[in-house]
Amino acid sequence: MKYLNEIRELVKNEADDSDWKYHIAIVIKYAKQLAKILKTDEDMAELGAILHDIGRLRHGSENHNVTGVIEAEKILKDHNAPQEVIDEIKHCVETHRAIKDLPPKTITAKIVMNADAMSHFDEIPIFFYWKIGGDNFENIFKWVEAKIERDWNEKLTLPEAKEMMREKYEAIKVVLSSTKEHI
Numbered sequence: 001m002k003y004l005n006e007i008r009e010l011v012k013n014e015a016d017d018s019d020w021k022y023h024i025a026i027v028i029k030y031a032k033q034l035a036k037i038l039k040t041d042e043d044m045a046e047l048g049a050i051l052h053d054i055g056r057l058r059h060g061s062e063n064h065n066v067t068g069v070i071e072a073e074k075i076l077k078d079h080n081a082p083q084e085v086i087d088e089i090k091h092c093v094e095t096h097r098a099i100k101d102l103p104p105k106t107i108t109a110k111i112v113m114n115a116d117a118m119s120h121f122d123e124i125p126i127f128f129y130w131k132i133g134g135d136n137f138e139n140i141f142k143w144v145e146a147k148i149e150r151d152w153n154e155k156l157t158l159p160e161a162k163e164m165m166r167e168k169y170e171a172i173k174v175v176l177s178s179t180k181e182h183i
Helices: 004-014 017-037 042-051 054-059 064-078 083-095 107-122 124-134 137-155 159-180
Strands: none
Touching: 004 017, 004 042, 004 054, 004 064, 017 042, 017 107, 017 124, 017 159, 042 064, 042 083, 042 107, 054 064, 064 083, 083 107, 107 124, 107 137, 107 159, 124 137, 137 159
């Protein structure tokens, strides 16, 4: 994909430093690892990971999978991507949040959804940083705890992804349980 590097740089320039380093780059890492394990197109998985949150970057968190589909299509058309690539990446963006009525149907979309969840197991501290502005610690703690449980139980649908995250999940549970005793 001759346009992969250009799109990566475009998104990297639009994301703030912490969003790129502590989320998007991690999603890319896990998407490429899963694609390699599952013997599927690593470039396509990377492109889906790069663009999965483009709606959030440009329009905010609410319904960012919907706004992201529109933005991803614009970007891909601007870079003369083939229609089959555009359709696949739009599906990845639309389904990466694990919304019950929008399940991922392709291996690439499943990889992107799982890689997004996997990144959350690496970025627990950034959740507290992002959420601290207008809420108290107990509410943020509950949100983080629920997010990790949802990721583990609903977003990690590939056995390979779940196995890769098992040790981190168990460690996070220990830390959260210990912290919960003091709340």
